[in-house]
Amino acid sequence: MSAALLAGGALATLLAAGLPAHDPTEFSDPPPDKIVIEVATVNGSGCPRGTAAVAVSEDNTAFTVTYSDYLAQAGGNSAPTAFRKNCQLSLIVHVPQGFTYAIASADYRGFASLERGAKGTEKASYYFQGSPDTGAKSHSFSGPVADNWQATDETEVTQLVWAPCGKKRNFNINTELRVDIGTSDRTKTSFMTMDSTDGAISTIYRVKWKECPR
Numbered sequence: 001m002s003a004a005l006l007a008g009g010a011l012a013t014l015l016a017a018g019l020p021a022h023d024p025t026e027f028s029d030p031p032p033d034k035i036v037i038e039v040a041t042v043n044g045s046g047c048p049r050g051t052a053a054v055a056v057s058e059d060n061t062a063f064t065v066t067y068s069d070y071l072a073q074a075g076g077n078s079a080p081t082a083f084r085k086n087c088q089l090s091l092i093v094h095v096p097q098g099f100t101y102a103i104a105s106a107d108y109r110g111f112a113s114l115e116r117g118a119k120g121t122e123k124a125s126y127y128f129q130g131s132p133d134t135g136a137k138s139h140s141f142s143g144p145v146a147d148n149w150q151a152t153d154e155t156e157v158t159q160l161v162w163a164p165c166g167k168k169r170n171f172n173i174n175t176e177l178r179v180d181i182g183t184s185d186r187t188k189t190s191f192m193t194m195d196s197t198d199g200a201i202s203t204i205y206r207v208k209w210k211e212c213p214r
Helices: none
Strands: 003-007 025-027 035-043 052-056 062-067 071-074 084-094 099-114 119-128 135-142 145-154 171-180 190-193 203-211
Touching (some): 035 052, 099 119
Antiparallel strands (some): 003 035, 062 203, 071 190, 084 171, 099 190
């Protein structure tokens, strides 16, 4: 899958990988130039071809990923491999000249139907192409529950990792849903989805900007 999205202003992507050669200057507002995000690849059992999309917010401080077929389930008549689903997106982010970015927070949303004794887990990891550094966080949910869920990954300002100034690096987002039936009734199905009940945007990534040294 390959797509390009233009936005009137600036955007960015997530966490991890080398700092710029020189510490860039703080910049409170997003840069004014247009940015382009290309979805290089979308791979995984949670995002079959054509079921994931990326868009940029109008104020250029966030981007979203929408899933329409991201579901993990266990118990009942579930397939043996259905308990874990994942999706890796590789994004090419063309940043306006003279700027760099970092991800300050990420919101994940979906629906969980977990029987008593069952457990669901959402996990996300972020890294830039060519970097050994990976940021990863996970959130667990325990049954009984049948409701929308939300999880937030936040990074302290002093711990933000900035994309290298003047270098093009694909940004990778790897998400995972996992359901464990635990001590629940094995004849009943427990599941988690990574999408809202109406199929709207499920994941929001908020961006911080800095100006690179000249």
